Amino acid sequence: MSTISKLEIRGIRSFGVESGDVQKIKFQSPLTLIVGQNGCGKTTIIECLKYGLTGEVPPGTDRGKAFVHDPKIFSTVESMGQVKLMVTDFTGNRVTATRSMKVSQKGRGQQPKFETLDSVVTMENVATGEKTTLSRPRAADINNEMCDAMGVSKAIINNVIFCHQEDSNWPLEEPKELKKKFDAIFGTTEYNRVIEKLIKISKEYNDRQKEKAGDLKLLENIKSQAEVKHLQLQKVDKAGRTNSL
Incomplete structure (x- = not known):
C-alpha cells in the first residue's frame, strides 16, 4: 500500500518564508490526525498535500496568488513558497517531489503575479540505496510520477482523497457535470x-x-x-x- 511519508511547508499562506519557518510533518501509519483551532493551518496542510501530488492550486486563491505567503505583510516585492512531499509507493521505494513557486508584487496598484519555479523529483530505491533525480522536469512528468507512486489517478486525488472543502458538494451538481466527474474518476x-x-x-x-x-x-x-x-x-x-x- 502506498503511503504519504513526509511533508515540508514553507511560505504557503500563513507559514513563514524564512528557512527557520519550515514546518515538517512526519505522517504516522496507518493513521495521522490533524487537529487544531480554526485558522491554525489544518486546511493548508491538506492543500499542500494535494498540491504536492497534482500541482494544482486550491480554489479561491486567484490562480495561486493567494496560496503563497502575501509579500505585503513584510513590505517585500516577492514571496517564495515551497512544498516538499515524500511518498512511499507499494514496493517500499520513495518518491519525493519538491515544488517551488513565488508571488511578486512589482508596484502599487498592480496585480500580484504567481509563477511556478523549477521543480525536482527524486526517486529512491530503498533496497539498493540508488537515487535518481529529475531536475527541471515537465509538470506533467511530476504529476505522473506522484500519481504512479500513490497508485491512483489525478482525478481520484482531486475529487476523492484530497477534495477541497469548497468543492466537496460536487456529487450534488447537475447531471452533465456529475457525469464528467465520474468519467474522470473511473478513467x-x-x-x-x-x-x-x-x-x-x-x-x-x-x-x-x-x-x-x-x-x-x-x-x-x-x-x-x-x-x-x-x-x-x-x-x-x-x-x-x-x-x-
Whole structure:
C-alpha cells in the first residue's frame, strides 16, 4: 500500500518564508490526525498535500496568488513558497517531489503575479540505496510520477482523497457535470474520447466510401457508353470498307 511519508511547508499562506519557518510533518501509519483551532493551518496542510501530488492550486486563491505567503505583510516585492512531499509507493521505494513557486508584487496598484519555479523529483530505491533525480522536469512528468507512486489517478486525488472543502458538494451538481466527474474518476474520459474519435473516423470513411461508390458508378456508365460507341464505330468502319469494295 502506498503511503504519504513526509511533508515540508514553507511560505504557503500563513507559514513563514524564512528557512527557520519550515514546518515538517512526519505522517504516522496507518493513521495521522490533524487537529487544531480554526485558522491554525489544518486546511493548508491538506492543500499542500494535494498540491504536492497534482500541482494544482486550491480554489479561491486567484490562480495561486493567494496560496503563497502575501509579500505585503513584510513590505517585500516577492514571496517564495515551497512544498516538499515524500511518498512511499507499494514496493517500499520513495518518491519525493519538491515544488517551488513565488508571488511578486512589482508596484502599487498592480496585480500580484504567481509563477511556478523549477521543480525536482527524486526517486529512491530503498533496497539498493540508488537515487535518481529529475531536475527541471515537465509538470506533467511530476504529476505522473506522484500519481504512479500513490497508485491512483489525478482525478481520484482531486475529487476523492484530497477534495477541497469548497468543492466537496460536487456529487450534488447537475447531471452533465456529475457525469464528467465520474468519467474522470473511473478513467472513462479518455475511453469516451477514443470512442468519439473512432465514430468520427468511421463516419469519414463511410462518407468517402459512398463518394467513391458514386465515382465508380459514374465511371462504369462512362465505360459502358465508351464500349457502345466503340462498337458503333467498328460497325461504321466495317460498313465503309464494304462499300468501298
